[in-house]
Amino acid sequence: MKIKKEVTIYDLAKELNYSPSTISRALNNHKSISKKTVKLIKEAAEEMGYRPNNLAAGLRSNKSNTIGVLISRINRPFVSSLISGIENTARKAGYNVLISQSNDKYQSEINNSNALYDSRISGLIVSLSMETIDMGHFEKFMENGIPIVFVDRVPSNFNSYKVVIDNYTAGYSATKHLIEQGCKRIAHFAGAKHRNVYLERKKGYLDALREHGLPIEDKLVVNFKTLSFDEGTKATEKLLKMTNPPDGIFAANDTTGVSAIMCAKKLGVKVPDQLAVIGFNDDPISSIVQPSLSTVSHPASKMGAISAKRILEHSAQSYDADLSEITVLGTEIIARGSSLRTVKS
Amino acid sequence: MKIKKEVTIYDLAKELNYSPSTISRALNNHKSISKKTVKLIKEAAEEMGYRPNNLAAGLRSNKSNTIGVLISRINRPFVSSLISGIENTARKAGYNVLISQSNDKYQSEINNSNALYDSRISGLIVSLSMETIDMGHFEKFMENGIPIVFVDRVPSNFNSYKVVIDNYTAGYSATKHLIEQGCKRIAHFAGAKHRNVYLERKKGYLDALREHGLPIEDKLVVNFKTLSFDEGTKATEKLLKMTNPPDGIFAANDTTGVSAIMCAKKLGVKVPDQLAVIGFNDDPISSIVQPSLSTVSHPASKMGAISAKRILEHSAQSYDADLSEITVLGTEIIARGSSLRTVKS
DNA sequence: TTGTAGGCGTTATCAG
DNA sequence: CTGATAACGCCTACAA
Numbered sequence: 001m002k003i004k005k006e007v008t009i010y011d012l013a014k015e016l017n018y019s020p021s022t023i024s025r026a027l028n029n030h031k032s033i034s035k036k037t038v039k040l041i042k043e044a045a046e047e048m049g050y051r052p053n054n055l056a057a058g059l060r061s062n063k064s065n066t067i068g069v070l071i072s073r074i075n076r077p078f079v080s081s082l083i084s085g086i087e088n089t090a091r092k093a094g095y096n097v098l099i100s101q102s103n104d105k106y107q108s109e110i111n112n113s114n115a116l117y118d119s120r121i122s123g124l125i126v127s128l129s130m131e132t133i134d135m136g137h138f139e140k141f142m143e144n145g146i147p148i149v150f151v152d153r154v155p156s157n158f159n160s161y162k163v164v165i166d167n168y169t170a171g172y173s174a175t176k177h178l179i180e181q182g183c184k185r186i187a188h189f190a191g192a193k194h195r196n197v198y199l200e201r202k203k204g205y206l207d208a209l210r211e212h213g214l215p216i217e218d219k220l221v222v223n224f225k226t227l228s229f230d231e232g233t234k235a236t237e238k239l240l241k242m243t244n245p246p247d248g249i250f251a252a253n254d255t256t257g258v259s260a261i262m263c264a265k266k267l268g269v270k271v272p273d274q275l276a277v278i279g280f281n282d283d284p285i286s287s288i289v290q291p292s293l294s295t296v297s298h299p300a301s302k303m304g305a306i307s308a309k310r311i312l313e314h315s316a317q318s319y320d321a322d323l324s325e326i327t328v329l330g331t332e333i334i335a336r337g338s339s340l341r342t343v344k345s
Numbered sequence: 346m347k348i349k350k351e352v353t354i355y356d357l358a359k360e361l362n363y364s365p366s367t368i369s370r371a372l373n374n375h376k377s378i379s380k381k382t383v384k385l386i387k388e389a390a391e392e393m394g395y396r397p398n399n400l401a402a403g404l405r406s407n408k409s410n411t412i413g414v415l416i417s418r419i420n421r422p423f424v425s426s427l428i429s430g431i432e433n434t435a436r437k438a439g440y441n442v443l444i445s446q447s448n449d450k451y452q453s454e455i456n457n458s459n460a461l462y463d464s465r466i467s468g469l470i471v472s473l474s475m476e477t478i479d480m481g482h483f484e485k486f487m488e489n490g491i492p493i494v495f496v497d498r499v500p501s502n503f504n505s506y507k508v509v510i511d512n513y514t515a516g517y518s519a520t521k522h523l524i525e526q527g528c529k530r531i532a533h534f535a536g537a538k539h540r541n542v543y544l545e546r547k548k549g550y551l552d553a554l555r556e557h558g559l560p561i562e563d564k565l566v567v568n569f570k571t572l573s574f575d576e577g578t579k580a581t582e583k584l585l586k587m588t589n590p591p592d593g594i595f596a597a598n599d600t601t602g603v604s605a606i607m608c609a610k611k612l613g614v615k616v617p618d619q620l621a622v623i624g625f626n627d628d629p630i631s632s633i634v635q636p637s638l639s640t641v642s643h644p645a646s647k648m649g650a651i652s653a654k655r656i657l658e659h660s661a662q663s664y665d666a667d668l669s670e671i672t673v674l675g676t677e678i679i680a681r682g683s684s685l686r687t688v689k690s
Numbered sequence: 691t692t693g694t695a696g697g698c699g700t701t702a703t704c705a706g
Numbered sequence: 707c708t709g710a711t712a713a714c715g716c717c718t719a720c721a722a
Contacts, residue, residue, distance in 0.1 A: 008699055021708070096464055097443065290634075
């Protein structure tokens with residue numbers, strides 16, 4: 001296999017009897033070059049198979065036009081839609097997207113943030129790992145003017161762009177929805193409490209109970225480690241075998257919500273009449289399970305698009321932008337069979 | 346916000362009274378530098394907050410240590426797992442991963458391949474868009490010694506690394522499984538026929554029928570455009586309303602397989618006894634639907650890992666490697682409720 | 691084991 | 707409107 005030598009702006013310059021600077025300017029639509037020359041040069045570039053070298057351009061201009069993404073794992077519906085939104089938006093603006101997964105490990109998050117930094121990304125979009133508490137690894141981005149957008153799983157102790165949903169209200173509404181369906185004893189499947197999303201959903205749950213005069217029982221609040229299907233099944237079994245089992249579950253994600261439905265059915269507990277369930281995220285599985293799982297919408301793709309837009313806007317500005325803008329997106333309760341009772345008790 | 350000046354190897358050199366080249370070598374573990382000096386320099390680098398500049402290193406050494414990924418869309422279970430496998434493997438080797446989605450548009454695939462090329466990726470992993478027929482946009486990679494690994498949706502008319510499953514055998518086995526369950530009239534939900542994966546699954550289906558003495562009926566082979574849930578529902582409805590409806594469906598993906606089950610249930614057709622269904626991919630929804638969907642495993646993450654490994658291996662070789670290696674992974678029939686009949690008819 | 695010097699491909703400044 | 711020149715940060719012969 002012969003390796004061709006790459007065509008550079010020097011080759012174009014020689015070929016067309018222009019200086020490299022003129023070629024460069026023409027290729028970048030610099031206004032000082034006549035339309036005619038630009039056209040000529042671009043056509044020649046095309047014909048000679050010229051392709052710009054982003055490494056060189058990036059080194060020189062100190063901007064890589066690349067957005068770095070730091071998430072826990074890609075193969076989950078919410079995350080892959082988030083990235084999809086980021087990529088589509090970035091691509092339209094001519095930006096590339098560099099991804100990295102922490103697999104929810106703090107140390108990996110540090111390593112990956114360094115790797116992305118080393119590529120001199122124009123901005124970083126982060127959804128924190130489950131383990132992350134200390135934010136030190138993000139400081140060098142701030143110090144060097146690289147904007148960071150935290151999305152969904154955001155820190156409370158770090159000032160930067162944030163794109164989130166109102167988890168508190170969502171948790172409150174989900175719980176209220178169950179109450180309206182006649183539930184009196186509502187359990188909650190809670191996620192790691194140092195992650196804002198889970199903490200706030202839980203707060204919303206607790207407040208909804210309180211404000212509707214329902215008692216809060218510790219035994220009904222199950223703290224999950226990973227919110228996995230198996231964990232959900234075990235928790236549901238335990239709850240349903242109590243002498244006084246709950247009549248409703250608000251699960252912090254759909255995976256455990258679906259597991260609750262399937263476990264209840266297996267145990268002969270009627271959903272929604274004996275046990276109403278609502279999840280979170282609107283993952284594909286939630287509309288497949290029967291009865292279908294009520295849930296809370298989570299605008300993943302839109303959150304990705306907005307996050308990318310923040311980076312793009314920031315890059316377009318020359319002045320020092322205010323980095324602390326927080327975008328809060330709305331969510332909706334999607335009521336389905338798992339919670340819609342025909343007769344309210 | 347003050348923007349700090351970056352620390353370079355020159356700064357380290359000045360600080361430590363070494364030449365930049367020594368610093369560079371030490372940082373890269375060059376063997377000619379003593380352990381002691383390496384340690385000294387690395388510690389100073391750490392302390393001074395030095396971070397290498399990949400753009401500069403890449404420009405100079407003509408290798409970016411970046412793998413480009415070109416897929417149709419990220420937010421599908423198979424694809425996100427594929428990317429997850431790529432990323433984990435690449436990361437371990439110190440490579441970054443650049444992603445781009447074509448959204449199944451030929452023109453986007455061209456544009457994205459150019460964008461990735463411009464970033465001087467070390468290798469490209471591609472799963473073709475639905476529309477792609479011409480392969481011209483991949484030639485410059487070959488000409489410049491950038492390895493391409495086609496994965497899953499691969500071309501037949503382009504010689505390069507390929508990582509695939511044996512779609513023919515999988516299609517054959519899936520159909521045979523239905524035959525063994527007693528199905529006599531088996532329909533097939535087929536995907537776009539210029540994409541190898543769908544064509545081969547269909548061939549396997551046809552041969553299985555033939556070899557088991559079952560008639561092939563054109564009306565039972567439904568050609569899908571996108572294999573979406575809605576398309577699946579419509580196709581199932583139409584089939585089940587025939588005067589002589591099929592008693593089995595082999596769907597080329599799980600989405601339409603699940604839609605078939607749900608549609609059949611709605612129409613009062615018993616699954617699996619009146620209609621047995623098998624899908625493809627083992628997406629999460631397949632084990633949630635009831636009866637759960639029999640399917641064919643698709644080792645997405647593993648395919649990603651192997652694809653990445655091909656690139657890494659190729660990069661490690663100095664000689665001109667043979668680019669035509671094809672890796673074929675095995676699949677398994679996962680028999681679940683949607684096809685397991687208690688009484689074989 | 692370490693240093694010197696040149697260049698990777700591009701862009702920006704300055705001059706014309 | 708165009709050209710010469712330097713510089714971005716790093717790597718690597720070649721020299722010492």
